[in-house]
Amino acid sequence: MFRPRPKQAEVLAYEQGKMGVSAVPGSGKTSTLSYLAARLVAVADLEEHQEILIVTLVKSAVGNFAGAMARYLREEFNLLPGLGYRVRTLHSLANDIVRERPGLVGLADDFKVIDEREAADILQEAVETWARANATASDPYLADEHFANNYVRSNRWPELLNEVAASFIKQAKDLQLSADQLRRLRSRNSDDLSLADMCIAIYDQYERGLAYRGAVDFQDLIRLALRILQLDPQYLERLRYRFPYILEDEAQDSSKLQEDILRLLAGDGGNWVRVGDPNQAIYETFTTANPKYLRDFLDEPDVQARTLPNSGRSTRSIIDLANHLIDWSLAHPNTAIRAKQPLTEPQIEPTPPGDPQGNPPDNPDAVFLSGQKFSPDEERQAIIRSLKNWLPDNQDKTVAVLLPINSSGASMVQTLRKEGIAYVENLRSTTGTRAVVGSLLRVLEYLTEPKSGDALAQAYRVWQRDARGDEDAELTIESIVKALRKLETVEDFLAPRAADWLEQEVPPEENSALHEHLVAFRGLVRRWQAAADLPVDQLILTISGDLFTLESEIATAYSVALYLRRFADLHPEARLPEFVDELTAIAKGQRNFSGIGEDDDAFEPDRHKGVVTVTTMHKAKGLEWDRVYLVSVNNYDYPSADPFDSFIGEKWFIRDSLNLQAEALAQLNSVAGGVLFTEGEATQQERIKYAAERLRLLYVGMTRAKRELIVTWNTGRRGEQVEARPLAALRGWWEAERERGR
Missing domain, CATH: 1.10.10 (Arc Repressor Mutant, subunit A)
Incomplete structure (x- = not known):
């Protein structure tokens, strides 16, 4: 039986009109919203074709809502589940709308919706x-x-x-x-x-x-759905009748167009409930979402504003640390960031006494904020040592290493694998199908032309694909590429007889690290050459095992292997040149090859007890672990817009530290709205916006931890980064708390 907390009961007392709910991490908002929806199904006077509409952000949440509602309807209201409500993502709702009236926006009845990869x-x-x-x-x-x-x-x-x-x-x-x-x-x-x-x-x-392709993308669905609602008032009225109540989850991640769709469906006097946490709005950099839309909604005069401040997820120490981050952000030393209000109230409150989901016992010793200066590799090794000490006695607990950006995941996974520590990877590959295919293509091109120094250089560049973004590493890679291209006889490097090119060009006594690096590459190429006589699917799997680390990339490579195996079965005469041609056609989009899609199933930490989860802060949102490591909390991954900070959007090869993405959007505003464009202004504004979002990301990371939290930082690849301002502030405050006897 669902026993609501007092603040949850206030939300469940809703009957009609507009209501906005600001919910802290771990406050049970999904359970509360599901129960509210089930109660409305039971008590609202719905007519035969009317439904409660529940809208959420991602596919995995649809199943969570549907399951919870079915349970509440059956156990608490004695009703059959599946009737009187509909659970949709915003995009699937938009798809429903456009499918009803495609001709109104110039689409054929059989239009296709392409996924993000395509x-x-x-x-x-x-x-x-x-x-x-x-x-x-x-x-x-x-x-x-x-x-x-x-x-x-x-x-x-x-x-x-x-x-x-x-x-x-x-x-x-x-x-x-x-x-x-x-x-x-x-x-x-x-x-x-x-x-x-x-x-x-x-x-x-x-x-x-x-x-x-007769297709639209996900952004088109939202845009066209809104357009249809604006163009066809009769259709809009039918939808308003069909959905007399709209309940929206994760409202902090809605874009303006998504909000406009739901506002139109609800109508001026309609029933619309929006639930979210502006402090967990972490997608501004990647999407057109903005937490200001939910904040503004909460301030509208006809909106009933409610809070869900109680959370039973974390210990009191972790809650206090997260709340202090809110306090610190409201007094941020940078006035422009402070004005953005990156984090706002409500603060997290523990659950009331007697709550069935009470907080874990407090243990201040289980919170560790490191002030030690690590290199990236030293930081990984410190985490490995910590995990080796902790895991043997905690096989019934969950643990995660949370990364600020996806690209650092490969190194962490490789280190865990090397040390023999069991792990599960929950990383999203930023590599599209064509990029994976392109990497495999470069190696096959070399195997087709084994005497070509240029082809060998391209294969080397593919092998070093994970070093992209590191200026020093890229310059080293480029110098090696140039040297390999100049090889008159490739065998002098790969299979030296009289003279060993590597010994002459890179003597081990002068640069042992680079020498070992190229020896390793030479060994890989020899391995690929030996595998060239294998069936093509085995060749592809051999190469992919050396090139790719992330599971999604490996899965795409596996799809390539199966594709080429089928091609070989249909064309028994095919050899490497024909396989190269086929991969080239895939890379150019000339073949119907979809690769592998993202797994939409919800990740469940409790299914991986005693195993280390490696994931990003973004992918961790909505999840929780007993023990959490937050890594790389430096002024690159969490900048505060200080003069010495560097920003991921400002590329090292672009003049004047311009953020071209921000500058392009400013130019778009100039074209669309006549706003005067001044070069550099958008870059400065983006620094403030990004710093504010990264504070929210740090907050999200901290609030994933139930019992134990370890936070570390590193100096970055070039050794220039320093401890992030918020970490230094939190560490100072926490040390003072401990000295006071906590």
Whole structure:
């Protein structure tokens, strides 16, 4: 039986109108909202075709809501589940709307919705096509010291352009502007807006790619659903009748268009409940979501504002630490960040006495904020030592290592694997299908041309793919690539007889680390050459085992292996050149190859007791573990907009530390709304916005821990990063608390 806490009971007393609920981490908002929905099904006077609409953010949450509601309806209201309500994601709701009236927005009845991977592949093709035709487009933006760097021009610039264009297109669609509309608006603006010009051209190619496939992407679904509701008032009225109550979960992650859809469906006098936690809004960097929409909703005069402040997840020490982070952010030393109010009340309160889900027993000794200066490798080794000490006596507990960014996950996974520590990876690969295929293609091209120094250099670059983003590492890689390209006889490196190129060019006594690095690469190439006589699927699996670390990448490579095996069965005469041609066709989008999709099943930490979970802060949202390690809490991953901070959006090869993604969005606003564009202003504003979001991310990470929390920091790849300001503040406060006898 559901026993609501007093604050939950206030929410469950809702009958009609608009209500906004600000819920802290671990406050039982899903249970509360599910119970409210079940109660409304039971007591609301619903007519035959009416339903309570529950809207959430992700697919996995749909199952959680459906299961909880079925249980409440059956056990507490003696009703059959499945009747009188509908649980949808925002995107599936939008899809339902567009499927009903596709012709109204120019779509065929059988239009296709592409997933994020296929959309990424179409965008990549559009970017590559445009970049090849506009080879000098990077000239105005490259830093002087990298202007003549061919690697930057041919590799890093297209990668950055892809990121910039993706952000630009998402924002343009949120503004409900097509590429053609932007082009017309641009013709009225004579300012120098070269980033906008690039992105509009790529946007046009992207739209053509979608149209060729008869498809729309997820952003289109939202945009077109809203358009249909605006164009067809009779259809809107039918939907309002069908859904007399709308309950929205994770409202802090809604975009303006998503909010507009639900606002239209609810109507001015409708029944709309929004539940979320503005302090856990961590997707602004990647989407058009903004927590201000929920905060503004809570302040509307006709909205009943409620809070769910009680949480039984964490110990009192962890709760107090998270609450102090809120206090510190409200007095942030940077006035611009403070004005953003990155974290706000309500603070977390423990559960009332006698609560069936009471807090774990407090243990201040189980909270450790490290002030030690680690290199990234030293930090990983410290975590390994800690895990080895803790795991043997805690096989019935859950534990996670939470990373600030996805790219550092591979190193952590490799270290755990090397040390023989059982782990489960819950990382999302940022590598699309075409990028995985492209990496395999480069190795197969070398095996097809084993005497080509250029092909060998490309294979080496693929092997070092995880070093992207590290300026020093990339410069070293580029120097090795140049040296390999100049090899007149590849055998002098791979199978030396009279003279060993490696011993001559990189003597071990002069640079032992680089020498060992190239010896390892030589061993890999020999291994690939030996595997070239195997069936093609076994060859691909051999190569992928050496190139890829993340499970999603390995799964995509496995799909490639199966695809080529089927191709070989159909074409028994096929050899390496034919397999290269087939992979080339896949990489260019000329074959119907979907790769592997993301696993939409919810990750359940309790299924992995005694095993280390490796995941990102973003993927950890909504989850909890007994013991949590937060790593790399430095001023790069958690900046405070100090003059000495560096920012992930400001690429090392771009002049004047410009954030081209932010600059492009500012130019979009100039085109769309006539806002004056001044170069550099958007970069400065993005620093503040990003710093505020990273504070929320740190808060999310801390509140994943139930019993034990360990926080460490490192100096980064170049040894230049320092302890993040919020960590230093928390550590100082916590040490003072301990000295006072806590």
